[in-house]
Amino acid sequence: MSDKSNFKHQGSDNTAPYPVSRMAPAVTLTDMAREIEQADQQIQTHASAKLRIIADQIQALQAQAQQVLQQARNDQWLHRAKCNFKRLPGRIYHLYQKPEGDTYFSMLAAHEWGDEPPHTFLGSFRLEYDMSWTPAEQLAQRDDARTIIDKLLE
Numbered sequence: 001m002s003d004k005s006n007f008k009h010q011g012s013d014n015t016a017p018y019p020v021s022r023m024a025p026a027v028t029l030t031d032m033a034r035e036i037e038q039a040d041q042q043i044q045t046h047a048s049a050k051l052r053i054i055a056d057q058i059q060a061l062q063a064q065a066q067q068v069l070q071q072a073r074n075d076q077w078l079h080r081a082k083c084n085f086k087r088l089p090g091r092i093y094h095l096y097q098k099p100e101g102d103t104y105f106s107m108l109a110a111h112e113w114g115d116e117p118p119h120t121f122l123g124s125f126r127l128e129y130d131m132s133w134t135p136a137e138q139l140a141q142r143d144d145a146r147t148i149i150d151k152l153l154e
Contacts (some may be wrong), residue, residue: 012047071132078125080101081105092136101121 002127019139081095093105103122112122124136134142 060154064100075132077103079131087127090128092124094124096120097122 075135078095078102082102084104085107087093087105093107094109095103095105097103098118098119104119108117109124110117125133126136126139128134128142
């Protein structure tokens with residue numbers, strides 16, 4: 001005498017390990033294995049795509065870090081140039097190099113020497129309020145960015 005009710009699924013129909021209706025499609029072990037394999041492939045593809053985005057972000061951050069370090073080296077080099085006057089933020093100074101390699105700042109641009117400066121002219125730079133230096137050819141771009149930031153802060 002065996003009681004068949006011991007083998008009957010007690011939960012909801014969608015959690016049954018076997019079809020509970022004769023209209024339900026037959027689910028075989030190979031069907032389940034195929035579903036698991038497809039799910040694994042989709043999960044791997046999704047994870048790979050997210051990891052690729054993260055890798056791209058890491059590369060972009062590394063490039064930004066290199067730019068920041070290069071800018072810091074340039075700013076340090078410019079701060080080490082000799083200067084016989086007090087440097088004031090917001091002003092433009094002109095960098096020259098003597099034949100022995102020493103660099104110095106002057107308030108006179110190359111054209112103000114009558115196009116014959118006493119030493120090699122290296123460029124003009126504006127000292128910013130954060131003590132960084134902006135090359136004269138990048139002043140408009142920096143000022144435009146500052147204007148946009150000021151508008152955002154209003």
